[in-house]
Amino acid sequence: MITLYDFPSGLPNNCISPYVWRVRFALNIKGIKHQTVWVEFPEIEKRFKELGIPPSEILPDGTPRYTVPAIHDASTNTLISDSIKIVEYLDQTYPETPRVIAPGTAILNATLEWAFRTTIFTMYPLLAPNVVAHMNPVASQKYQARFESRVNMSLQEFKNDETLHEKLWKGAEDAFTVANSWFKTSDGKESLGPWIMGGDVSFSDLIIGSGLAYIAACSGEESEEWRKFGNWNNGRWKGFWEKMKPYAQVH
Ligand SMILES: N[C@@H](CCC(=O)N[C@@H](CS)C(=O)NCC(=O)O)C(=O)O
Structure with missing residues (x-):
């Protein structure tokens, strides 16, 4: 176990x-x-x-x-x-179980990890306030302090700043649109087939899937935020998350 x-x-x-x-x-x-x-x-x-x-x-x-x-x-x-x-x-x-890290992909995965972390991080300020609201009080205080030092303003100031929210949403959509282009050939054809490395799910999919799991969990799949996010890039991210879901059970 x-x-x-x-x-x-x-x-x-x-x-x-x-x-x-x-x-x-x-x-x-x-x-x-x-x-x-x-x-x-x-x-x-x-x-x-x-x-x-x-x-x-x-x-x-x-x-x-x-x-x-x-x-x-x-x-x-x-x-x-x-x-x-x-x-x-x-x-x-556990070599008898499906191998997750494909041989020879360490550097490619490190690159994807860096690039997609940068993409996901554009959503962090938009999601963190909901986490602060749900954590237990002591943990919430620590999470809030970290959030405030990252955005350089108080949580309340941040919540009141609608112009900033619009700017952050736009920046996030632009960043995800760049990430969306990784999944296409230069003439617009889909490269995903059905997973990033081809027929089998691998660590590259886990890099993308875990970022999407973070957004789904922090926003809530019934939320307005998730609906908005899910519509970007012809539903690419929502679709990818749906594919990961069979592996998302929490034990
Ligand atoms: N390189 C680590 C990074 C893990 C990481 O940053 N975890 C965060 C949660 S998302 C954490 O535990 N933070 C604790 C803290 O900052 O006190 C990994 O890949 O596991």
Whole structure:
């Protein structure tokens, strides 16, 4: 049994982190039995140190960064953090299950990850206030403080600024329209077939799918925001998310 560590957002299916989504997708694609253990957002570092989970990154000043996702695999007694390392581990440790990272794609995936993270991040200011509204009070405070330092204004100021909202929505649509062009040939034909690498779902799809899962979870699929987003680029993103959904069960 694998334990998957995530933080609760308080939104309907709790999971918003795109990095955790990729690992969850990989576990579901592989059919590996797992359960999620929820660690409050401000508690991640403390709990992970107690559990012996390594940091996912060492910052340039030497500070270790503790992040979800992390897993504990009881069958091998292994603790790992960092989404790519976890999926690599799953591919190596469970070779009888569908391989998720196609051979030779590390650099291409790193490029896609950077490019799509930049795209997704255009939606962050539009989604974060809803997360702040749903998290438990202590976690919400931390999430709000981070949001305010990123947008350089108070949450209330941000909420009142309609001109800024319009500008952000326009910027996000433009960014997704650029991403939409990756999926087409120069004469406008569709390159997706049906997955990014062809016939089988792979880590590249998880990069895109996890970003979409983040937007779906933060906005809510019944929301006006999701409806607006879903209509962009002839429904490309909504369609991609629908394809990922069979792998999106939260255990
Ligand atoms: N490189 C890491 C990044 C993971 C990451 O940034 N996780 C965020 C949640 S989306 C986190 O745990 N943040 C905790 C914090 O900032 O305190 C991975 O791919 O797993």
